[in-house]
Amino acid sequence: MPSRKFADGEVVRGRWPGSSLYYEVEILSHDSKSQLYTVKYKDGTELELKESDIKVSAPSAHRACSYEVGGLNCPIGGTQTTRESVQVALPLPRPLPLPGRPAKSSRRSASASHHVDIKEMRKEVLEVKLTPLVLTPFGNSINRHNGEPEQRGSPSSERGTTCRTGARSYCGSILYDKEEQFPLSQESSYTYTQHSLRPRREESKFKKIDLEEEKIVTKGPTSLRTFEVTATQTKDLEFGGVPGALLIMLGLPALLFLLLLLCRQREPGLLHFPPPLPALSDLWEAIVFGAYLLWFSVQALFYSLPIGKVVEGTPLADGRRLQYRLNGFYAFILTSAAVGAALSWGVELCYVYHHFLQFALAALVFAAGLSVYLYVRALRAPRGDLSPASSGNAIYDFFIGRELNPRIGTFDLKYFCELRPGLIGWVVINLVMLLAEMKLQNRAAPSLAMILVNSFQLLYVVDALWNEEAVLTTMDITHDGFGFMLAFGDLVWVPFVYSLQAFYLVLHPNHLSWPLAALIVALKLCGYVIFRCANAQKNAFRKNPADPKLAHLKTIHTSTGKNLLVSGWWGFVRHPNYLGDLIMALAWSLPCGFQHALPYFYVVYFTVLLVHREARDERQCRRKYGVAWDQYCQRVPYRILPYVY
Known part of the structure; x- marks a missing residue:
């Protein structure tokens, strides 16, 4: 059965029967059997028109x-x-006179x-x-x-x-x-x-x-x-505009080091706040910066290997589709083999734990330098290569990114940083914290809490790398440029803040009973099932909406020619994948116990992040789908958490 082209409520132009004239009409309904649209003219006349008699x-x-x-x-x-x-x-x-057209009439066919x-x-x-x-x-x-x-x-x-x-x-x-x-x-x-x-x-x-x-x-x-x-031209700038961008660029690095310094204290709390600040000379070591450059270079080498399939990204404004090589999972396997070989050769990985602040500063300096390079090269980029989020303001564009897809030859800088150095580095840091806990607490085996934290976050990273193609449709790739926001987030914030639970457990062990551990595992699996199934359903529908396996799902047709899912996981809440993400974030923090709020910083931060991102999604979907999105919101009233938000 052919699909309809125009959505209910859409304002189009309809041909007046018996003439070659087109007038503005509103789509009222569509008969799937007769393939006729019921339209309403400005004077109230309702007619049934064929699709060929309707134009945008x-x-x-x-x-x-x-x-x-x-x-x-x-x-x-x-x-x-x-x-x-x-x-x-x-x-x-x-408007031209139309003989025989009454001021008000019921639905009819006329000449x-x-x-x-x-x-x-x-x-x-x-x-x-x-x-x-x-x-x-x-x-x-x-x-x-x-x-x-x-x-x-x-x-x-x-x-x-x-x-x-x-x-x-x-x-x-x-x-x-x-x-x-x-x-x-x-x-x-x-x-x-x-x-x-x-x-x-x-x-x-x-x-x-x-x-x-x-x-x-x-x-x-x-x-x-x-x-x-x-x-x-004025533009609504996100993240609080220029003042907000400045606050984020200065505040987040300071917050990062504050969190790491608190985790290093034996008894973190308000009585010991702020923690003693180390001298700047103690934070910078050239050998640490060299080690970070080596890590980044090795990941770039793995990215450049001709292994893995090549896929096309979403269409650009000029119709081109950039090609991406999906070999993130292979890079993870090669990294695991390299780390295993280093351990067998007696390399002391606990060096990373003892110089954790120095590695964080090295990553920050590298991300800042990369951001400067990206902004300078974007000044010579054609207008067609600029990001939709860029504004023309130097400070804001340095933060949000001016160029959408900066590439050196076929090496895509933004796509590489999105999943490789930071995400795989997160897993390596967690492993370092596990080894440091065993060494500092004289344990023959890691604690159950440390095992759960490492396992949960390892599953998350492996899932992201295995489903690497899904990142090509995210806002990071399709909308935001590559500037300080993504460079700092990918290279600094992810590996050094997302590993906060493991870093905390090194000096603050928590005894976890097996029944409580089983409940935490069940919570993690529940969140993962929601997250993975929702994303899988969305990706399958995007690839092939006519898939017989998806025939039971209900949809709303939009004026873009695409359909919105209003059943299945996406009929439960508008962003079920975000709900699964938040449940998993809570499961990551529970093994650390309730002695301090530090391990739960990630849950609070991630909630704010996803609520903000959900608001960005809502604005863009309303611009894109118009009336159809309003209908979807009526059908699915809750955004993330059912009956709450």
Whole structure:
């Protein structure tokens, strides 16, 4: 059975039966048997139309277009400022009379003739008014049309300003493509003619009118012909804008070292706060920095090996798909073999524990240096390669990342850092803490609490590397640039904060009974099942929505041509994978006991992180799916935790 193209509530243009004219209509319903759409015209008339008689309101050109001397000028819109020229704004002709069309009628099929008052239309078209081009502010998230969010494909559904000239419409101001959240490149430039209200036999007459319009403009004063306006586009910056970015870049490194210093205390608490700060000279060791560079280089070498399958990422703005080699799991196996060989050769891995602060500082310095390199190279990057999140502000772009996919040849820097040095390093650090606990506490075997922490987090990392392809559709890859935020998060925050439970247990052992351990394992497995099954269902639906195994799932059709799952795990809450993540985070912390709040910092932090990310997801999904997303929210009211949030 063929799938429907237009969603309920979508505002499109429908052909009036018996004519070649298209008018704005709203989709009311769709009959799957007859393949007819019930539409409603502005005057209240309801008709049944075929899909071939319906068109989107206006294709989006994502361009800032204006009239200049000699014809059309469509410059690429930038992320911060856009140059605009004098524009000819001509009033749109009045709607044409439709004989036989009553003011209000019930659903019917009709045939009507039309009559065009050429003199009246010519008079209106030739009324020329010079006005500067006005761009829609960059940060507007929802366009309004008749009080409702507009659908993708409507004249302003891509958040651009529509400038009407007669029966021709041009779109101004680019933001980013809502389907994949990528900036547009110069290759996507084009102009177009909107659905015309004129019969085809009269088009030649109006071409002459267009030529006369150009003559009128070119005869105007020279100052008007050369006048240009520079308009600054504003954009809703996330993370608190520039002040928030500065606070994060300065505050998170300080918080990291505060947590590590507290964990090193025998009795961490308010009575011993703040912990004694070591001298800066004690934190920096060249040999430690060299060891970190060696670790990063080895992981880069494993990434470059020609093993593992090659897949294509999501489409870029110009239609290209970058290729990625999926060999993260193989890199993990090779790293495990290298660590095992080092242990057999007598290498003292506890050196990492005794110099943990120095390794954290080395990773921080490397991440900061990498961020500087990324920002400088992004200054020469084409506009089409920039991240949708970039703003044009130097501080904010240094934080969020200016370039979307920085590559050295085929080596993708962001994709490599996302899963390799930090994530695999996290597992190695946990192993180091296990060995340090045995050595410092004179144990022949690691404690049950340490075994559970290592096992839980090992399963999480192995699952991420095994399902490496899933990261290609995340916001980190498709939307955010590669700057300090991701460089610090991937290379510093993940390995040195996510291993906090294991680091804590080295000096603060916790006796764990077997019944309590069994309950913690059950909680971990529950969270993992929710996390993995929800992600597996989503990925399978994205790859092949027509899969017979998914036939039992209910969906909502959207104006993008895609469907939203409203049953299964995604009918339970809107983000079931986040719920599973939070349950697993709690299971990681419980083996540390309740003597101190330090091991539960990760749970608190991860809750804030996922709630913030869920809010970002909600905003982008509402922009992308419009009315369909509102319907989904009504069907699935809870975001993460059922009956709570």
